[in-house]
Amino acid sequence: MLILRYRYMDESPMWAAHHLPLKEAVKVLEKTYDIQVTVAKNAKEEPLSRSKKLSYKAIFQGKYRARTFLASIITATQSMQYFAVGFYIPTISTLIFGKGMIYAIIGTLFFNLFGIIGGFTQSRLTEQVGIRKLAITGYTICSLSLVLMGLTGDTHFIALPILFIALFIFGQSFGPGAQGMTMATLSYPTELRGLGSGWGQGTTRIGSILGFYLFPVVLSIGGIYTTFLVLTIVPVIGLIATILIKWEPIGTDVEKEDKQGFESNKSFSKKSEVYH
Incomplete structure (x- = not known):
């Protein structure tokens, strides 16, 4: 099962957009939905957000x-x-x-x-x-x-x-x-x-x-x-x-959905538009 998952499964496009470099996230998006993605010229290469340790x-x-x-x-x-x-x-x-x-x-x-x-x-x-x-x-x-x-x-x-x-x-x-x-x-x-x-x-x-x-x-x-x-x-x-x-x-x-209220004393950074 682990071998099959490693070989055939990708992370979700939403997770990839937040945590992977842009080029890798684009590959996941294209493979998942079988579409051609055009990256905006002003898109940043780094992920939208860094992983946060949540309780x-x-x-x-x-x-x-x-x-x-x-x-x-x-x-x-x-x-x-x-x-x-x-x-x-x-x-x-x-x-x-x-x-x-x-x-x-x-x-x-x-x-x-x-x-x-x-x-x-x-x-x-x-x-x-x-x-x-x-x-x-x-x-x-x-x-x-x-x-x-x-x-x-x-x-x-x-x-x-x-x-x-x-x-x-x-x-x-x-x-x-x-x-x-x-x-x-x-x-x-x-x-x-x-x-x-x-x-x-x-x-x-x-x-x-x-x-x-x-x-x-x-x-x-x-x-x-x-x-x-x-x-x-x-x-x-x-x-x-x-x-x-x-x-x-x-x-x-x-x-x-509005994410306010699920993380005390903090707020998640707003999502920016990556793909067009």
């Missing part, structure tokens, strides 16, 4: 505070619910279908097909629907699936738990599972994007640790179906947060 408090100031809270909740809750259920699908499959390696394998393959469908579906709808609405829809599906699984899973109708777990995996991939890091990345301008995505990765790991730890503990105490009911709290928290915090990065040009 994480930058993404908790001004208008970025609510965005960071929303991204944190989505990344943490989606990770927690997925690793609590998704990672233990082989175990859950044996509890539903019967003990044996073959049941674990078949169940895992079957349920993850719905994850593939959900992932491809959301990728086609993100630009039209938006990250926030997809996350709300996914959380709703996950919450209902876990509740219904917990209430009806111990019946004699084996089709019910199969259906509800499949719906949960679909809802996870369709909604918060795909939108967490997208929200954490697209909510900030270039100067803060690294901090935002790094913070999102950190909260994702916190959620995965809690999911790994809490699921088997609750499972050993209350059984599989009680565990599903308890786990419903997680997507409900994500659903409430996503409904209350009305932020949608799709369709918003965060690069042109």
Whole structure:
């Protein structure tokens, strides 16, 4: 992966314009958008700005505070619910279908097909629907699936738990599972994007640790179906947060927003026009 990224990926044109020499930034711009760039005669050769060391408090100031809270909740809750259920699908499959390696394998393959469908579906709808609405829809599906699984899973109708777990995996991939890091990345301008995505990765790991730890503990105490009911709290928290915090990065040009308020006692230098 590192070799492929080094060979085929460039920095973003916006980042290149701020941090690379002009000639290198032009090459990135031309390659990224497949266009011919004419550099203004009075353009300066040095980058627009030098790299500044920013602390994480930058993404908790001004208008970025609510965005960071929303991204944190989505990344943490989606990770927690997925690793609590998704990672233990082989175990859950044996509890539903019967003990044996073959049941674990078949169940895992079957349920993850719905994850593939959900992932491809959301990728086609993100630009039209938006990250926030997809996350709300996914959380709703996950919450209902876990509740219904917990209430009806111990019946004699084996089709019910199969259906509800499949719906949960679909809802996870369709909604918060795909939108967490997208929200954490697209909510900030270039100067803060690294901090935002790094913070999102950190909260994702916190959620995965809690999911790994809490699921088997609750499972050993209350059984599989009680565990599903308890786990419903997680997507409900994500659903409430996503409904209350009305932020949608799709369709918003965060690069042109007023940056006042995200860096204390300092102001970023104004961007000058480089390309014509």
